[in-house]
Amino acid sequence: MNIDKPYIIAEMACSHEGQVALAKKIIDAAGGAGANAIQFQVWTADEVIVRHSPDYNKLKNIELKREEWVCLLNYTRDNWPNLSIIACVYDEESINFCEKIGVDAYKIHAADLSNPKVLSSVARTNKRIDLSIGAATLNEIDLAIKHLRSESDSTIWLMYGYQLFPTSVNSLNLEFMKKISNLYGLTVGYQDHCDADKDEAFWLPAAVFGMGINVIEKHLTHDRSLKGLDHESALNPSEFKKFVSMINTISISRGSGSPREFNEDEKKYRKYSRKSLVARHDLNQGSEVKSNDLIALRALKLGLPPDSIAMIEGKKLKKDILVHDLVTIEDLQ
Structure with a gap:
Protein backbone atom coordinates (compact mmCIF):
# COMPACT_ATOMS: atom_id res chain seq x y z
CA MET A 1 0.00 0.00 0.00
CA ASN A 2 1.31 3.43 -0.97
CA ILE A 3 -0.24 6.71 0.12
CA ASP A 4 -0.42 9.58 -2.36
CA LYS A 5 -0.72 12.52 0.04
CA PRO A 6 1.69 13.91 2.63
CA TYR A 7 1.54 12.23 6.02
CA ILE A 8 3.49 14.22 8.59
CA ILE A 9 4.36 12.68 11.93
CA ALA A 10 5.32 14.98 14.80
CA GLU A 11 7.88 13.09 16.87
CA MET A 12 7.81 14.22 20.49
CA ALA A 13 10.55 11.80 21.60
CA CYS A 14 11.92 12.96 24.97
CA SER A 15 11.33 16.67 24.41
CA HIS A 16 8.63 16.62 27.11
CA GLU A 17 11.44 16.45 29.71
CA GLY A 18 9.19 14.26 31.85
CA GLN A 19 6.63 17.07 32.26
CA VAL A 20 3.01 16.66 31.20
CA ALA A 21 2.62 20.42 30.70
CA LEU A 22 5.47 20.50 28.19
CA ALA A 23 4.10 17.42 26.43
CA LYS A 24 0.75 19.21 26.02
CA LYS A 25 2.52 22.19 24.45
CA ILE A 26 4.10 19.86 21.91
CA ILE A 27 0.77 18.14 21.21
CA ASP A 28 -0.86 21.55 20.68
CA ALA A 29 1.94 22.56 18.32
CA ALA A 30 1.51 19.37 16.29
CA GLY A 31 -2.27 19.70 16.09
CA GLY A 32 -2.18 23.43 15.41
CA ALA A 33 0.31 22.98 12.57
CA GLY A 34 -1.88 20.42 10.84
CA ALA A 35 0.28 17.35 11.37
CA ASN A 36 -1.34 13.99 10.68
CA ALA A 37 0.01 12.24 13.77
CA ILE A 38 1.81 12.73 17.05
CA GLN A 39 4.30 10.09 18.12
CA PHE A 40 4.73 9.19 21.79
CA GLN A 41 7.71 7.18 22.97
CA VAL A 42 6.15 4.99 25.67
CA TRP A 43 8.73 3.16 27.76
CA THR A 44 10.18 2.55 31.19
CA ALA A 45 13.90 3.02 31.65
CA ASP A 46 14.27 -0.46 33.15
CA GLU A 47 12.93 -2.01 29.94
CA VAL A 48 15.16 0.06 27.63
CA ILE A 49 18.66 0.35 29.06
CA VAL A 50 20.99 -1.29 31.58
CA ARG A 51 21.16 0.38 34.97
CA HIS A 52 24.92 0.95 34.84
CA SER A 53 24.62 2.98 31.63
CA PRO A 54 25.45 6.69 32.05
CA ASP A 55 22.08 7.42 30.38
CA TYR A 56 20.01 5.36 32.80
CA ASN A 57 19.41 8.06 35.42
CA LYS A 58 18.71 10.64 32.73
CA LEU A 59 15.98 8.46 31.26
CA LYS A 60 14.64 7.47 34.67
CA ASN A 61 14.25 11.13 35.60
CA ILE A 62 12.07 11.93 32.57
CA GLU A 63 10.06 8.70 32.56
CA LEU A 64 6.35 9.49 32.37
CA LYS A 65 4.02 7.47 34.55
CA ARG A 66 1.29 5.35 32.98
CA GLU A 67 -1.43 7.64 34.28
CA GLU A 68 0.38 10.60 32.71
CA TRP A 69 0.33 8.88 29.32
CA VAL A 70 -3.40 8.28 29.76
CA CYS A 71 -3.80 11.97 30.49
CA LEU A 72 -1.86 12.92 27.34
CA LEU A 73 -3.77 10.50 25.14
CA ASN A 74 -7.11 11.85 26.43
CA TYR A 75 -5.85 15.42 25.97
CA THR A 76 -5.00 14.67 22.36
CA ARG A 77 -8.33 12.98 21.66
CA ASP A 78 -10.30 15.83 23.24
CA ASN A 79 -8.40 18.75 21.71
CA TRP A 80 -7.07 17.36 18.43
CA PRO A 81 -9.41 14.54 17.35
CA ASN A 82 -7.92 14.42 13.83
CA LEU A 83 -4.42 13.80 15.19
CA SER A 84 -3.54 10.10 15.09
CA ILE A 85 -1.51 8.74 18.00
CA ILE A 86 1.48 6.53 17.26
CA ALA A 87 3.23 4.74 20.11
CA CYS A 88 6.91 3.98 19.76
CA VAL A 89 7.33 0.99 22.04
CA TYR A 90 10.29 -1.03 23.28
CA ASP A 91 8.82 -3.78 25.48
CA GLU A 92 5.82 -6.09 25.82
CA GLU A 93 4.40 -4.44 28.93
CA SER A 94 4.33 -1.03 27.21
CA ILE A 95 2.67 -2.57 24.15
CA ASN A 96 -0.04 -4.11 26.33
CA PHE A 97 -0.54 -0.76 28.06
CA CYS A 98 -0.83 1.09 24.72
CA GLU A 99 -3.41 -1.43 23.54
CA LYS A 100 -5.50 -0.81 26.64
CA ILE A 101 -5.53 2.96 26.14
CA GLY A 102 -6.17 2.62 22.39
CA VAL A 103 -3.34 4.10 20.33
CA ASP A 104 -3.81 4.15 16.56
CA ALA A 105 -0.52 2.69 15.32
CA TYR A 106 2.86 1.47 16.50
CA LYS A 107 6.45 2.37 15.80
CA ILE A 108 9.08 -0.32 16.25
CA HIS A 109 12.46 1.27 16.80
CA ALA A 110 15.44 -0.09 14.88
CA ALA A 111 16.78 -1.22 18.25
CA ASP A 112 14.11 -3.96 18.20
CA LEU A 113 14.34 -4.94 14.56
CA SER A 114 15.65 -8.35 15.59
CA ASN A 115 13.65 -8.64 18.82
CA PRO A 116 11.04 -11.37 18.25
CA LYS A 117 9.08 -10.57 21.42
CA VAL A 118 8.49 -6.94 20.44
CA LEU A 119 7.84 -7.83 16.79
CA SER A 120 5.27 -10.47 17.75
CA SER A 121 3.55 -8.34 20.37
CA VAL A 122 3.11 -5.42 17.97
CA ALA A 123 2.05 -7.69 15.11
CA ARG A 124 -0.72 -9.20 17.20
CA THR A 125 -2.35 -5.78 17.69
CA ASN A 126 -3.24 -5.82 13.94
CA LYS A 127 -2.59 -2.07 13.81
CA ARG A 128 -0.30 -0.27 11.38
CA ILE A 129 3.36 -0.86 12.08
CA ASP A 130 5.99 1.80 11.35
CA LEU A 131 9.16 -0.29 11.19
CA SER A 132 12.32 1.74 11.65
CA ILE A 133 15.13 0.51 9.40
CA GLY A 134 17.84 3.03 10.24
CA ALA A 135 21.35 1.53 10.10
CA ALA A 136 19.86 -1.90 9.34
CA THR A 137 21.05 -4.49 6.83
CA LEU A 138 18.79 -5.82 4.10
CA ASN A 139 18.87 -9.20 5.79
CA GLU A 140 17.71 -7.70 9.11
CA ILE A 141 14.92 -5.82 7.35
CA ASP A 142 13.89 -8.90 5.42
CA LEU A 143 13.76 -11.10 8.52
CA ALA A 144 11.77 -8.50 10.49
CA ILE A 145 9.17 -8.14 7.72
CA LYS A 146 8.84 -11.92 7.40
CA HIS A 147 8.39 -12.22 11.15
CA LEU A 148 5.65 -9.58 11.18
CA ARG A 149 3.94 -11.14 8.16
CA SER A 150 3.96 -14.56 9.79
CA GLU A 151 1.74 -13.22 12.56
CA SER A 152 -0.25 -10.39 11.04
CA ASP A 153 -1.58 -8.74 7.90
CA SER A 154 -1.08 -5.31 9.43
CA THR A 155 -0.03 -2.45 7.18
CA ILE A 156 3.73 -1.96 7.38
CA TRP A 157 5.53 1.31 6.70
CA LEU A 158 9.30 1.21 6.52
CA MET A 159 10.86 4.26 8.17
CA TYR A 160 14.35 5.24 7.00
CA GLY A 161 16.63 7.49 9.07
CA TYR A 162 18.57 7.50 12.31
CA GLN A 163 19.54 9.89 15.09
CA LEU A 164 23.14 10.97 15.55
CA PHE A 165 22.23 14.14 17.50
CA PRO A 166 22.08 15.51 14.81
CA THR A 167 22.60 13.37 11.69
CA SER A 168 24.93 14.78 9.05
CA VAL A 169 23.62 14.97 5.48
CA ASN A 170 26.76 13.05 4.47
CA SER A 171 25.53 10.07 6.50
CA LEU A 172 22.31 9.64 4.51
CA ASN A 173 21.48 7.42 1.55
CA LEU A 174 18.16 8.78 0.38
CA GLU A 175 18.01 6.76 -2.85
CA PHE A 176 17.92 3.63 -0.70
CA MET A 177 14.35 4.52 0.24
CA LYS A 178 13.17 4.14 -3.35
CA LYS A 179 15.01 0.84 -3.70
CA ILE A 180 13.56 -0.60 -0.50
CA SER A 181 10.05 0.56 -1.44
CA ASN A 182 10.28 -1.17 -4.81
CA LEU A 183 11.82 -4.27 -3.25
CA TYR A 184 8.99 -4.86 -0.78
CA GLY A 185 6.13 -2.92 -2.35
CA LEU A 186 5.63 -1.07 0.93
CA THR A 187 5.22 2.58 1.85
CA VAL A 188 8.54 4.05 2.93
CA GLY A 189 8.85 7.10 5.16
CA TYR A 190 11.70 9.39 6.10
CA GLN A 191 12.66 10.07 9.71
CA ASP A 192 14.50 13.38 9.62
CA HIS A 193 17.23 14.01 12.17
CA CYS A 194 19.14 16.87 10.55
CA ASP A 195 20.43 19.83 12.53
CA ALA A 196 17.34 21.92 13.29
CA ASP A 197 19.44 25.10 13.38
CA LYS A 198 20.42 24.69 9.73
CA ASP A 199 18.45 25.28 6.54
CA GLU A 200 18.74 21.60 5.65
CA ALA A 201 16.16 20.89 8.35
CA PHE A 202 13.66 22.25 5.82
CA TRP A 203 15.07 21.66 2.35
CA LEU A 204 16.23 18.08 2.87
CA PRO A 205 12.78 16.71 3.86
CA ALA A 206 11.35 18.85 1.04
CA ALA A 207 13.71 17.11 -1.38
CA VAL A 208 12.69 13.73 0.03
CA PHE A 209 9.03 14.58 -0.44
CA GLY A 210 9.83 15.65 -3.99
CA MET A 211 11.27 12.15 -4.54
CA GLY A 212 7.82 10.71 -3.89
CA ILE A 213 8.37 9.76 -0.24
CA ASN A 214 5.11 10.95 1.32
CA VAL A 215 5.56 9.97 4.97
CA ILE A 216 7.78 12.42 6.83
CA GLU A 217 8.59 12.14 10.52
CA LYS A 218 9.92 15.33 12.08
CA HIS A 219 11.02 16.03 15.65
CA LEU A 220 9.08 18.74 17.49
CA THR A 221 9.93 20.46 20.76
CA HIS A 222 8.50 23.24 22.92
CA ASP A 223 11.65 25.43 22.84
CA ARG A 224 14.90 24.32 21.21
CA SER A 225 16.88 27.19 22.72
CA LEU A 226 16.66 25.48 26.12
CA LYS A 227 18.74 22.62 24.66
CA GLY A 228 16.77 19.92 26.43
CA LEU A 229 16.64 16.24 25.54
CA ASP A 230 16.26 15.44 21.83
CA HIS A 231 16.50 19.13 20.92
CA GLU A 232 19.16 18.78 18.21
CA SER A 233 16.79 17.83 15.39
CA ALA A 234 13.58 19.27 16.81
CA LEU A 235 11.75 22.24 15.36
CA ASN A 236 10.09 24.87 17.49
CA PRO A 237 6.29 25.16 17.20
CA SER A 238 6.40 28.11 14.78
CA GLU A 239 9.02 26.37 12.66
CA PHE A 240 7.05 23.15 12.62
CA LYS A 241 3.94 24.99 11.44
CA LYS A 242 5.98 26.51 8.61
CA PHE A 243 7.39 23.05 7.83
CA VAL A 244 3.94 21.44 7.53
CA SER A 245 2.74 24.31 5.35
CA MET A 246 5.80 23.89 3.12
CA ILE A 247 5.19 20.17 2.59
CA ASN A 248 1.50 20.72 1.86
CA THR A 249 2.36 23.46 -0.65
CA ILE A 250 4.80 21.17 -2.41
CA SER A 251 2.10 18.50 -2.48
CA ILE A 252 -0.30 20.84 -4.28
CA SER A 253 2.37 21.76 -6.83
CA ARG A 254 3.47 18.17 -7.30
CA GLY A 255 0.08 17.28 -8.78
CA SER A 256 -1.05 13.81 -9.79
CA GLY A 257 1.49 12.91 -12.46
CA SER A 258 -1.29 12.40 -15.03
CA PRO A 259 -2.44 14.70 -17.84
CA ARG A 260 -5.40 16.90 -16.90
CA GLU A 261 -7.49 19.68 -18.36
CA PHE A 262 -5.84 23.08 -18.32
CA ASN A 263 -6.70 25.20 -15.30
Whole structure:
Protein backbone atom coordinates (compact mmCIF):
# COMPACT_ATOMS: atom_id res chain seq x y z
CA MET A 1 0.00 0.00 0.00
CA ASN A 2 1.31 3.43 -0.97
CA ILE A 3 -0.24 6.71 0.12
CA ASP A 4 -0.42 9.58 -2.36
CA LYS A 5 -0.72 12.52 0.04
CA PRO A 6 1.69 13.91 2.63
CA TYR A 7 1.54 12.23 6.02
CA ILE A 8 3.49 14.22 8.59
CA ILE A 9 4.36 12.68 11.93
CA ALA A 10 5.32 14.98 14.80
CA GLU A 11 7.88 13.09 16.87
CA MET A 12 7.81 14.22 20.49
CA ALA A 13 10.55 11.80 21.60
CA CYS A 14 11.92 12.96 24.97
CA SER A 15 11.33 16.67 24.41
CA HIS A 16 8.63 16.62 27.11
CA GLU A 17 11.44 16.45 29.71
CA GLY A 18 9.19 14.26 31.85
CA GLN A 19 6.63 17.07 32.26
CA VAL A 20 3.01 16.66 31.20
CA ALA A 21 2.62 20.42 30.70
CA LEU A 22 5.47 20.50 28.19
CA ALA A 23 4.10 17.42 26.43
CA LYS A 24 0.75 19.21 26.02
CA LYS A 25 2.52 22.19 24.45
CA ILE A 26 4.10 19.86 21.91
CA ILE A 27 0.77 18.14 21.21
CA ASP A 28 -0.86 21.55 20.68
CA ALA A 29 1.94 22.56 18.32
CA ALA A 30 1.51 19.37 16.29
CA GLY A 31 -2.27 19.70 16.09
CA GLY A 32 -2.18 23.43 15.41
CA ALA A 33 0.31 22.98 12.57
CA GLY A 34 -1.88 20.42 10.84
CA ALA A 35 0.28 17.35 11.37
CA ASN A 36 -1.34 13.99 10.68
CA ALA A 37 0.01 12.24 13.77
CA ILE A 38 1.81 12.73 17.05
CA GLN A 39 4.30 10.09 18.12
CA PHE A 40 4.73 9.19 21.79
CA GLN A 41 7.71 7.18 22.97
CA VAL A 42 6.15 4.99 25.67
CA TRP A 43 8.73 3.16 27.76
CA THR A 44 10.18 2.55 31.19
CA ALA A 45 13.90 3.02 31.65
CA ASP A 46 14.27 -0.46 33.15
CA GLU A 47 12.93 -2.01 29.94
CA VAL A 48 15.16 0.06 27.63
CA ILE A 49 18.66 0.35 29.06
CA VAL A 50 20.99 -1.29 31.58
CA ARG A 51 21.16 0.38 34.97
CA HIS A 52 24.92 0.95 34.84
CA SER A 53 24.62 2.98 31.63
CA PRO A 54 25.45 6.69 32.05
CA ASP A 55 22.08 7.42 30.38
CA TYR A 56 20.01 5.36 32.80
CA ASN A 57 19.41 8.06 35.42
CA LYS A 58 18.71 10.64 32.73
CA LEU A 59 15.98 8.46 31.26
CA LYS A 60 14.64 7.47 34.67
CA ASN A 61 14.25 11.13 35.60
CA ILE A 62 12.07 11.93 32.57
CA GLU A 63 10.06 8.70 32.56
CA LEU A 64 6.35 9.49 32.37
CA LYS A 65 4.02 7.47 34.55
CA ARG A 66 1.29 5.35 32.98
CA GLU A 67 -1.43 7.64 34.28
CA GLU A 68 0.38 10.60 32.71
CA TRP A 69 0.33 8.88 29.32
CA VAL A 70 -3.40 8.28 29.76
CA CYS A 71 -3.80 11.97 30.49
CA LEU A 72 -1.86 12.92 27.34
CA LEU A 73 -3.77 10.50 25.14
CA ASN A 74 -7.11 11.85 26.43
CA TYR A 75 -5.85 15.42 25.97
CA THR A 76 -5.00 14.67 22.36
CA ARG A 77 -8.33 12.98 21.66
CA ASP A 78 -10.30 15.83 23.24
CA ASN A 79 -8.40 18.75 21.71
CA TRP A 80 -7.07 17.36 18.43
CA PRO A 81 -9.41 14.54 17.35
CA ASN A 82 -7.92 14.42 13.83
CA LEU A 83 -4.42 13.80 15.19
CA SER A 84 -3.54 10.10 15.09
CA ILE A 85 -1.51 8.74 18.00
CA ILE A 86 1.48 6.53 17.26
CA ALA A 87 3.23 4.74 20.11
CA CYS A 88 6.91 3.98 19.76
CA VAL A 89 7.33 0.99 22.04
CA TYR A 90 10.29 -1.03 23.28
CA ASP A 91 8.82 -3.78 25.48
CA GLU A 92 5.82 -6.09 25.82
CA GLU A 93 4.40 -4.44 28.93
CA SER A 94 4.33 -1.03 27.21
CA ILE A 95 2.67 -2.57 24.15
CA ASN A 96 -0.04 -4.11 26.33
CA PHE A 97 -0.54 -0.76 28.06
CA CYS A 98 -0.83 1.09 24.72
CA GLU A 99 -3.41 -1.43 23.54
CA LYS A 100 -5.50 -0.81 26.64
CA ILE A 101 -5.53 2.96 26.14
CA GLY A 102 -6.17 2.62 22.39
CA VAL A 103 -3.34 4.10 20.33
CA ASP A 104 -3.81 4.15 16.56
CA ALA A 105 -0.52 2.69 15.32
CA TYR A 106 2.86 1.47 16.50
CA LYS A 107 6.45 2.37 15.80
CA ILE A 108 9.08 -0.32 16.25
CA HIS A 109 12.46 1.27 16.80
CA ALA A 110 15.44 -0.09 14.88
CA ALA A 111 16.78 -1.22 18.25
CA ASP A 112 14.11 -3.96 18.20
CA LEU A 113 14.34 -4.94 14.56
CA SER A 114 15.65 -8.35 15.59
CA ASN A 115 13.65 -8.64 18.82
CA PRO A 116 11.04 -11.37 18.25
CA LYS A 117 9.08 -10.57 21.42
CA VAL A 118 8.49 -6.94 20.44
CA LEU A 119 7.84 -7.83 16.79
CA SER A 120 5.27 -10.47 17.75
CA SER A 121 3.55 -8.34 20.37
CA VAL A 122 3.11 -5.42 17.97
CA ALA A 123 2.05 -7.69 15.11
CA ARG A 124 -0.72 -9.20 17.20
CA THR A 125 -2.35 -5.78 17.69
CA ASN A 126 -3.24 -5.82 13.94
CA LYS A 127 -2.59 -2.07 13.81
CA ARG A 128 -0.30 -0.27 11.38
CA ILE A 129 3.36 -0.86 12.08
CA ASP A 130 5.99 1.80 11.35
CA LEU A 131 9.16 -0.29 11.19
CA SER A 132 12.32 1.74 11.65
CA ILE A 133 15.13 0.51 9.40
CA GLY A 134 17.84 3.03 10.24
CA ALA A 135 21.35 1.53 10.10
CA ALA A 136 19.86 -1.90 9.34
CA THR A 137 21.05 -4.49 6.83
CA LEU A 138 18.79 -5.82 4.10
CA ASN A 139 18.87 -9.20 5.79
CA GLU A 140 17.71 -7.70 9.11
CA ILE A 141 14.92 -5.82 7.35
CA ASP A 142 13.89 -8.90 5.42
CA LEU A 143 13.76 -11.10 8.52
CA ALA A 144 11.77 -8.50 10.49
CA ILE A 145 9.17 -8.14 7.72
CA LYS A 146 8.84 -11.92 7.40
CA HIS A 147 8.39 -12.22 11.15
CA LEU A 148 5.65 -9.58 11.18
CA ARG A 149 3.94 -11.14 8.16
CA SER A 150 3.96 -14.56 9.79
CA GLU A 151 1.74 -13.22 12.56
CA SER A 152 -0.25 -10.39 11.04
CA ASP A 153 -1.58 -8.74 7.90
CA SER A 154 -1.08 -5.31 9.43
CA THR A 155 -0.03 -2.45 7.18
CA ILE A 156 3.73 -1.96 7.38
CA TRP A 157 5.53 1.31 6.70
CA LEU A 158 9.30 1.21 6.52
CA MET A 159 10.86 4.26 8.17
CA TYR A 160 14.35 5.24 7.00
CA GLY A 161 16.63 7.49 9.07
CA TYR A 162 18.57 7.50 12.31
CA GLN A 163 19.54 9.89 15.09
CA LEU A 164 23.14 10.97 15.55
CA PHE A 165 22.23 14.14 17.50
CA PRO A 166 22.08 15.51 14.81
CA THR A 167 22.60 13.37 11.69
CA SER A 168 24.93 14.78 9.05
CA VAL A 169 23.62 14.97 5.48
CA ASN A 170 26.76 13.05 4.47
CA SER A 171 25.53 10.07 6.50
CA LEU A 172 22.31 9.64 4.51
CA ASN A 173 21.48 7.42 1.55
CA LEU A 174 18.16 8.78 0.38
CA GLU A 175 18.01 6.76 -2.85
CA PHE A 176 17.92 3.63 -0.70
CA MET A 177 14.35 4.52 0.24
CA LYS A 178 13.17 4.14 -3.35
CA LYS A 179 15.01 0.84 -3.70
CA ILE A 180 13.56 -0.60 -0.50
CA SER A 181 10.05 0.56 -1.44
CA ASN A 182 10.28 -1.17 -4.81
CA LEU A 183 11.82 -4.27 -3.25
CA TYR A 184 8.99 -4.86 -0.78
CA GLY A 185 6.13 -2.92 -2.35
CA LEU A 186 5.63 -1.07 0.93
CA THR A 187 5.22 2.58 1.85
CA VAL A 188 8.54 4.05 2.93
CA GLY A 189 8.85 7.10 5.16
CA TYR A 190 11.70 9.39 6.10
CA GLN A 191 12.66 10.07 9.71
CA ASP A 192 14.50 13.38 9.62
CA HIS A 193 17.23 14.01 12.17
CA CYS A 194 19.14 16.87 10.55
CA ASP A 195 20.43 19.83 12.53
CA ALA A 196 17.34 21.92 13.29
CA ASP A 197 19.44 25.10 13.38
CA LYS A 198 20.42 24.69 9.73
CA ASP A 199 18.45 25.28 6.54
CA GLU A 200 18.74 21.60 5.65
CA ALA A 201 16.16 20.89 8.35
CA PHE A 202 13.66 22.25 5.82
CA TRP A 203 15.07 21.66 2.35
CA LEU A 204 16.23 18.08 2.87
CA PRO A 205 12.78 16.71 3.86
CA ALA A 206 11.35 18.85 1.04
CA ALA A 207 13.71 17.11 -1.38
CA VAL A 208 12.69 13.73 0.03
CA PHE A 209 9.03 14.58 -0.44
CA GLY A 210 9.83 15.65 -3.99
CA MET A 211 11.27 12.15 -4.54
CA GLY A 212 7.82 10.71 -3.89
CA ILE A 213 8.37 9.76 -0.24
CA ASN A 214 5.11 10.95 1.32
CA VAL A 215 5.56 9.97 4.97
CA ILE A 216 7.78 12.42 6.83
CA GLU A 217 8.59 12.14 10.52
CA LYS A 218 9.92 15.33 12.08
CA HIS A 219 11.02 16.03 15.65
CA LEU A 220 9.08 18.74 17.49
CA THR A 221 9.93 20.46 20.76
CA HIS A 222 8.50 23.24 22.92
CA ASP A 223 11.65 25.43 22.84
CA ARG A 224 14.90 24.32 21.21
CA SER A 225 16.88 27.19 22.72
CA LEU A 226 16.66 25.48 26.12
CA LYS A 227 18.74 22.62 24.66
CA GLY A 228 16.77 19.92 26.43
CA LEU A 229 16.64 16.24 25.54
CA ASP A 230 16.26 15.44 21.83
CA HIS A 231 16.50 19.13 20.92
CA GLU A 232 19.16 18.78 18.21
CA SER A 233 16.79 17.83 15.39
CA ALA A 234 13.58 19.27 16.81
CA LEU A 235 11.75 22.24 15.36
CA ASN A 236 10.09 24.87 17.49
CA PRO A 237 6.29 25.16 17.20
CA SER A 238 6.40 28.11 14.78
CA GLU A 239 9.02 26.37 12.66
CA PHE A 240 7.05 23.15 12.62
CA LYS A 241 3.94 24.99 11.44
CA LYS A 242 5.98 26.51 8.61
CA PHE A 243 7.39 23.05 7.83
CA VAL A 244 3.94 21.44 7.53
CA SER A 245 2.74 24.31 5.35
CA MET A 246 5.80 23.89 3.12
CA ILE A 247 5.19 20.17 2.59
CA ASN A 248 1.50 20.72 1.86
CA THR A 249 2.36 23.46 -0.65
CA ILE A 250 4.80 21.17 -2.41
CA SER A 251 2.10 18.50 -2.48
CA ILE A 252 -0.30 20.84 -4.28
CA SER A 253 2.37 21.76 -6.83
CA ARG A 254 3.47 18.17 -7.30
CA GLY A 255 0.08 17.28 -8.78
CA SER A 256 -1.05 13.81 -9.79
CA GLY A 257 1.49 12.91 -12.46
CA SER A 258 -1.29 12.40 -15.03
CA PRO A 259 -2.44 14.70 -17.84
CA ARG A 260 -5.40 16.90 -16.90
CA GLU A 261 -7.49 19.68 -18.36
CA PHE A 262 -5.84 23.08 -18.32
CA ASN A 263 -6.70 25.20 -15.30
CA GLU A 264 -7.54 28.88 -15.68
CA ASP A 265 -3.97 29.99 -15.05
CA GLU A 266 -2.68 27.66 -17.76
CA LYS A 267 -5.31 28.95 -20.17
CA LYS A 268 -4.22 32.51 -19.46
CA TYR A 269 -0.60 31.54 -19.97
CA ARG A 270 -1.36 29.87 -23.31
CA LYS A 271 -3.26 32.95 -24.46
CA TYR A 272 -0.38 35.21 -23.44
CA SER A 273 2.61 33.15 -24.54
CA ARG A 274 1.59 31.04 -27.56
CA LYS A 275 2.33 32.38 -31.02
CA SER A 276 -0.33 32.66 -33.73
CA LEU A 277 -0.20 33.33 -37.45
CA VAL A 278 -0.55 37.04 -38.25
CA ALA A 279 -0.05 39.16 -41.37
CA ARG A 280 3.59 40.11 -41.94
CA HIS A 281 2.38 43.18 -43.85
CA ASP A 282 -0.94 44.61 -45.03
CA LEU A 283 -2.83 42.04 -47.12
CA ASN A 284 -5.49 42.90 -49.67
CA GLN A 285 -8.88 41.31 -50.24
CA GLY A 286 -8.73 38.72 -53.04
CA SER A 287 -4.99 38.22 -52.83
CA GLU A 288 -3.58 34.72 -52.56
CA VAL A 289 -1.82 34.03 -49.28
CA LYS A 290 1.83 33.02 -49.53
CA SER A 291 4.00 31.71 -46.74
CA ASN A 292 6.09 34.88 -46.65
CA ASP A 293 2.87 36.88 -46.07
CA LEU A 294 2.60 35.34 -42.61
CA ILE A 295 4.64 35.44 -39.42
CA ALA A 296 4.19 33.69 -36.06
CA LEU A 297 3.97 36.22 -33.24
CA ARG A 298 2.29 36.59 -29.85
CA ALA A 299 -1.05 38.31 -30.45
CA LEU A 300 -3.75 39.79 -28.26
CA LYS A 301 -5.69 36.55 -28.52
CA LEU A 302 -4.96 33.06 -29.76
CA GLY A 303 -5.39 32.35 -33.46
CA LEU A 304 -4.13 29.64 -35.77
CA PRO A 305 -0.92 27.98 -34.53
CA PRO A 306 2.23 28.23 -36.68
CA ASP A 307 1.99 24.60 -37.81
CA SER A 308 -1.32 25.30 -39.59
CA ILE A 309 0.33 27.45 -42.29
CA ALA A 310 -0.32 24.74 -44.90
CA MET A 311 -4.08 25.23 -44.36
CA ILE A 312 -3.78 28.91 -45.33
CA GLU A 313 -1.15 28.98 -48.03
CA GLY A 314 -2.64 29.35 -51.52
CA LYS A 315 -6.08 30.44 -50.25
CA LYS A 316 -7.60 33.81 -51.21
CA LEU A 317 -8.64 36.42 -48.68
CA LYS A 318 -12.25 37.52 -48.22
CA LYS A 319 -11.19 40.87 -46.76
CA ASP A 320 -8.26 43.20 -46.17
CA ILE A 321 -6.04 42.26 -43.22
CA LEU A 322 -3.79 44.81 -41.55
CA VAL A 323 -0.21 44.10 -40.55
CA HIS A 324 0.03 41.93 -37.37
CA ASP A 325 -3.70 41.13 -37.37
CA LEU A 326 -4.65 37.48 -37.05
CA VAL A 327 -5.30 35.48 -40.20
CA THR A 328 -8.13 33.06 -39.49
CA ILE A 329 -10.01 30.34 -41.39
CA GLU A 330 -13.01 32.68 -41.55
CA ASP A 331 -10.90 35.19 -43.50
CA LEU A 332 -10.32 32.73 -46.36
CA GLN A 333 -12.43 31.94 -49.43
